Amino acid sequence: MAKVKVVEQVLKANDQIAAQNRALLDDRNTLAVNVMASPGAGKTSLLMRTIEALRGRVRVGAIEGDTASQVDADRVATTGVPVIQINTGGGCRLDANMMRPALEQLPLEEIDLLLIENVGNLVCPAGLALGEHVGVVVASVPEGDDKPYKYPAIFVAVDAVVINKTDLLPYLDFDVAAFRQLVAGLNPKARIFQVSCKTGEGIDEWAGWLAEMCTRP
């Protein structure tokens, strides 16, 4: 029982800090999007493409979560948008408390859309609030069309699912209809986007959806 109590207290503390983060973001009129995925699904590439697609329309900022290294933050920084790296020191996900110093360091009043790249992991980030307004999971074609079935918790928790690497569809056995049906069964309200960060296919629709949410009064 003692262990359960500790976990409950930790989660409760996380939710309280997440609510504070959310209040800060709301006060600065910044829409925050928590981008989750397996390692190598293309989260950073999606951020790069999104920043490019929204240039001149939406002011973007980014937070990069990783267990180690700052290669992702370095890549995103080349776009010129403000970016903060959070290293979890081996931890399997970002949490609300890790977000606080990053939010304090970012010029939120100049950021309409904050893209948060979580640690590459389809299990741990599911359902752990950071203070974000929107949750997204990126699922890439090479991972296979059964991922919603095997990692349901994260697919249930998000507002949108991005199928990435559609340029590889000709070379792989990925049944898009079956994947969409699995997602719809778990989470009927989730928006589903199909993109290729390599070719740029589908990016406009995805970025347009984000832009619309940022401009909504």
Add this chain to the structure above:
Amino acid sequence: MAKVKVVEQVLKANDQIAAQNRALLDDRNTLAVNVMASPGAGKTSLLMRTIEALRGRVRVGAIEGDTASQVDADRVATTGVPVIQINTGGGCRLDANMMRPALEQLPLEEIDLLLIENVGNLVCPAGLALGEHVGVVVASVPEGDDKPYKYPAIFVAVDAVVINKTDLLPYLDFDVAAFRQLVAGLNPKARIFQVSCKTGEGIDEWAGWLAEMCTRP
């Protein structure tokens, strides 16, 4: 301080149970291999190919770890080898205690090589002993060649790295030499294999390595 204490006790308890699992495996003369990877890297396909390659030479059994579902166990069962599914109920990795009932249910005296497919996750399973003799991480080409840099803990902890989906090398920017160099920098003793579970390329070398360990006195 209280929280740290709990974590330490949990890890200590895990190591004790892992040692018991290991003693049981040694007693039955079964070599256990912990196969770890991102979701969709091809762990189950690698198990299927390995079982096929070793048929008639090495008696294989399998344990399938997943957060939910039993699709992997169903797939492996089609090969005819004994297989047990462990569902972690959302947990991000197998642990030594989850292994116990599975080991008790398997006919270990008839299994030379026990392939344990861990939950798809590059962070959580790193360094958590199950009682295995050999640790392996599978890294697939579409994930990108920077994974050792971003998830070092798991690459440091293993005995071998399997690069899977080499059939996709022509379509992707994956620098094999750079990847090998990153692994060598983190873990100079790790064996590196290159395979395609789609075409079967490289499977003989990988399976031969496992077979050799099983027959070693």
